[in-house]
Amino acid sequence: GLIMLGGYRALGPGGYAATPLAAVLPVELGDRDIGQITDPFLPELTAEGRQHPIFANIAEFFPSATGGPKIAGLPELDGCTKVLGARPGASVLAVCPVTADRMPVLAVMPVDRGRSVVFPVDTTRKWQQGPRVLDQQSPFLQLWGQLVRWAAGREQDVEAKAGVTANTDKAYYEPDEVVQLAAVVRDQRGEGTDKAKVEAVIRAKSGALERVTLTSLPGAGGHYGAAYEPNLNGTLEIEVLADLDGQKLTAEKLVIEVGRPYLEFEKLDLDEQTLSGIAADTGGRYLHISAADSLMEQLNRAARKKRIYLEQPLFSPLLFWLLFAVALTAEWFLRRRFQMR
Template sequence: MSAEYDLRLYAVNDIVTPLAFDTLQDLGVSGRGSALLDALFTLQNEYQGLPLAGVLFLTDGANNTGTTESALLEDFALPVFTVGAGERSRYRDIQIAEKRVVNFAFLRSPVTVDFTLKSWGYQGTTVPVILKQGNQVVATTMVPIAQPEFTAPISFTFTPREIGTFSYAVETPLQVGEMIESNNRKEFSLHVIRDKIRILIVSGRPSWSYRFLRRALKSDPTIDLISFIILRTPSDVVNVPERQLSLIPFPTNRLFTRELGNFDLLIFDNFSYTFYFPLPYLEHIKRFVAEGGAFAMFGGDQSFGDGGYAQTPLEEILPVEMLPKPGGYAFLPGKMELTREGETHPITQITVDGEENRLLWEEMPVLKGFNRVLRVKPGAIVLGNYALAGKDQRFPLLVAMKYKKGRTLALLTDQTWRWNFEMVGKKKGNRHYLRFVRQMIRWLVKDPTFKQVQVLTSKETYQIGEEAEIRVRVFNNDFSPATDAVLTLTVKDTQAGVRELSPAPAAQPGEYVATYQPDHPGIFTVRAVARSRQARGSSPSFSDQILGSDETLFRMVQPQIEFENAAPGEALLRKMADLTGGRYFSATTPWQEIREEIRKRLAGKAEYRIVEERPLELRNTLWAFLALLSLFSLEWIIRRRGGLA
C-alpha cells in the first residue's frame, strides 16, 4: 500500500505518538490505558485540510480511558478500518474488580466491602473468593459461574477488632488457561478507628469521687459510659422486700464473661469483688488486658489490699504489689508531687508548658487519704507521689504500666474529687481536673496520639518511580524524646517479603527517617519496633526494654487499566467501522483480502492538492543549474542550425 498511499504510523495508548516503521518491532506496553476514540479525533485535527484517505486500526478494541461515547463517530469524516486482535470466544480470564470499598471503619462495628467477579470462558466452574487480612483468611464464599461471559457481585461483611491501618485482599485462585494473572487479586487498606471509647465503671459505694469522675466522663462526647454503683452489700441487714432495694441487679456473669470484650476500659472504683463474683472472673479481666484492653483501679478502703486483691490475677496486671492484709488505707493529708517522669507523661500534662504544668500541680488541693502498697513493680512508671503534709515522706500515688498488649493504672486514693470541687470553690474552675481524667483515659486505651512509637509516611499513595519517605517518632516511657533508641524498621509486601531499612536520626529529637523505593505496585506494610538503650549500670529490668511498636501502610501504584479487562472489544471495533463507512476485519482475515477491500472502498476518493511549497536558490542547487544551462545551450544550437541565431 505504500506505493499508492503516504502511510503514517502511530502508537496509541492514552496519547498518540508518531512512530518510524523500523521501530515497530521494539514497540512495548506503555501509558495508562487505551484511548481509541480520542486518537481518531486527534489525527483528524492534525491532518485538517489535508487529503487524508482513511485510518487503519490494529487493536484489541480496548477503549478504557478518554472518550467512551462511540456515537460521536457519526460525524467523523474519514472511513475507519479496524483489525481486531484476539478472538473473544477463545479469551479465558477471571477478574476481581472493585465496586465499593470504604477506607475506614469503626472498631467492633460491622463493615461491608463490595467487589465484582468477572469471568470469560469458565462456565460450569465454581471458584472460591477469599477475603484475607495479611495471610489470615477472614471470610470465603463460593461463586458458581453459569455463562461463558459472567459477572457476579461479591460482598463480605466482617467486624474489625483492632485499631490501626490494615491491609486486606480479595482474591481467587488462578485457573487453568487464564491469560492474565495479575487481575485475580484486589488489595485495599482499611483504617480502623473508635467511634466512641467504651468504659465500664464499677464503684463500691456512692462517693464524691465516683460522682465527679462520672460527671467528667459523661461530659466527653467521645465516651460511651456504663457504670454500676453498689448501694448495699449482701451482708447488710434490711427489713424490706428484695425488689425494693435494688434499681437493677448487678449482672456479673454477663459483664465479666460475655460482654467484657466489648469495652475498651474497665475501672474498679473503691470496689471489692469478694461479695459479688468468684476469683475466676478476675482471670477474665487479666486475659482482657493481655489481649489489648485497659484496666484501672482507684483507691479507697475497699480497694487494692483492702479489697482482697493481693495475690490475685489483678495484682499480676497492676503496676504495684499490694499489702497482703487489710489496713493499708491511711487517713493522712498530703499532696501529689510530680516525679521526673510525671513532668513529661501525657497523663499528667494538664498544660503544654512544662514549668506552668509543675506549678499547676503544686496548686492542686490537699488530699485526705491514700492506699499504701508493698512496692512498685519493675517496669512500672511512678508519675506522682503522695507527699505527706509536714513530713518528708512520699508514697506512690499514680502509677502506670503496660501489661502485654494492654495497659493498667493504679490511682492510690479516692480523694481526687477535691481537684475538681475545691478548685471550683476557689473560682479557678475544673478544667485541669477534666483534662487529667481525659488524658488518663486516652493513655489507657492507647489513643494514637499517645503512642510511644509513631510511624508516618509523607503520603498514602505513590507512583512507581517515586521514593516513599518514612518517619518514625519515638518517645521514652516518660514521653520525653527517645534520642538514642534502638530502632528496627522493616517493610513487607507480598512479592519481596520483609526488608529491613536503616533509619537515620532526623533534625527533630526522637525522630528518625528512612526512604524506600519499590519497583513494583502493591500495598506495603511499614513496621517499627523501638527499644531503649540504657546506660551501663542502670537497672537490668529496664535494659533493652521495648518502648513500643507501630505500623502503617502505603500503596505503590502503576496504572495499568489494560489488565483490568483485557477481553477483545470486537463490538466497539465493528461499531467504529460501521459509523464511519469503513469495515471490521478479524485477526484471521488474510492480509491480501484486507488490502483489496481497503483499496476498493477508497477508490475514487483520492484527492491531489498542493500541500507544500518549498523555494530553492538556483545557485545552491547544482543539478538544477546544470539542467537549466543544458536546456539553454540546446536551444541555442537548434536556433543556430535553423538560421535563427
C-alpha cells in the first residue's frame, strides 16, 4: 500500500504531480503553486467514511454532515495541503468543512492488487498530546493503526463487514423540490461494490409510502444515487435497503421535511394556548377579543390617575418668626438697660 501525507513540500507543492506516483493516488494533486489551507478544522466524515474500516470504533470523535462529534474534545488541526479533488474510482472518507468545495482530506483507492491513501492534513500530533495532557480519550493511535493496516491489505485485523450508508443532499425541501438520494454499498472487505440492488423506501406519518430505485453511479465504486420527486408532504422517513448477493443490508434511517404550499392557511383556528404562552413569556397578558371593552375601560382608568406630590418643608415659619421676635426684643432690652446706642 501507498500512503502520502500533506506538507509544504508534499503532494502538489512538492512537484509530485509530474511523477509516476500521481497516477496511482486517489486525488488530483495540482501544481506547485496550489498552496495550503491555513484555517483550523476537524475533518468531517462522509457517510462512507463513518462506516469505513479506517474509522472503525472512532467515527464518533469526528463531525459529519448531520452534526458535530459525539465525543467532544479533539483539537482542530492547523490546516492542510490543497488538492484539486478526488479521482474517478476513489472513495472520499473525510472532507475539509472550511472550503467551499469540501475538499477531500482523506481519500482511498484500490490500485491493482494494492491500495493508495492520501491524507493531506497538517500534523495530527495535537490529537495525541492535547487529550493525553487532559486525560481524555483520543483516536490517534487507533486511527493510524487502522489506516496502515487497511493500506497494507490487513483490514481483517479491523472489524469490517458489508454495509450500506445513505444520505440526502439536505434536510428540508420546498414543495416540488427534487430530493437527491445517495448511498454507498461496501462488501465484506470494506470496499465499494456496484453489484448490489439498492432501493429507498419513503414513509410519511400517515402511513403512505413510496419506493425509489437507486442506480450505480459512474466513478467511485459502490456509489448509488437517485433523484426523488416527493408526492408526500411533511416529515418523511427514508430507509435505504441493499441486496448484495442475497445478503440484506439496511442503512440508518434518514428523516427529511418536505414543505407544503400555503401551510399558514391550513389551520386558521384561534390558538389561545399559544397566544397565552407568548404573552406570559414576554411579560404581557392575553385577553380574548370579547374582553376588548373591559380592556379599554382599564386603560382609561389608568390614564385618569394623577400623580400627587407631598411637599414637606425643612423648617417651621411660625417658629422662625417667634425666634426672630425674641432676638429683636432681647437686643432692645439690652440697649435700654446699658444705655447703648
